[in-house]
Amino acid sequence: MEDLFTLWNNLSHTTHFNSIYIGLASQEKIRSWSYGEVKTPETINYRTFKPEHQGLFCARTFGP
Incomplete structure (x- = not known):
């Protein structure tokens, strides 16, 4: 469970953008x-x- 909290805390940091194209x-x-x-x-x-x-729905065409 501790690993889950560590992972969540690492993912929660966001990068700020001034613009997007x-x-x-x-x-x-x-x-x-x-x-x-x-x-x-x-x-x-x-x-x-x-x-x-x-x-x-063929897996060969679209993947599994």
Whole structure:
């Protein structure tokens, strides 16, 4: 429990900012972030309750 308090005290120190800049990402930047492609609209197999391969919930596409 003592470790938890120590961790919380270390995280509670915030850095003060005078300004922050927010901008739109370019198409190339967004494409570089992408990892996989959804090829079928299926989500979950109704018999096995597991994600369909290359579907919306496929772990290979979006990660576990």
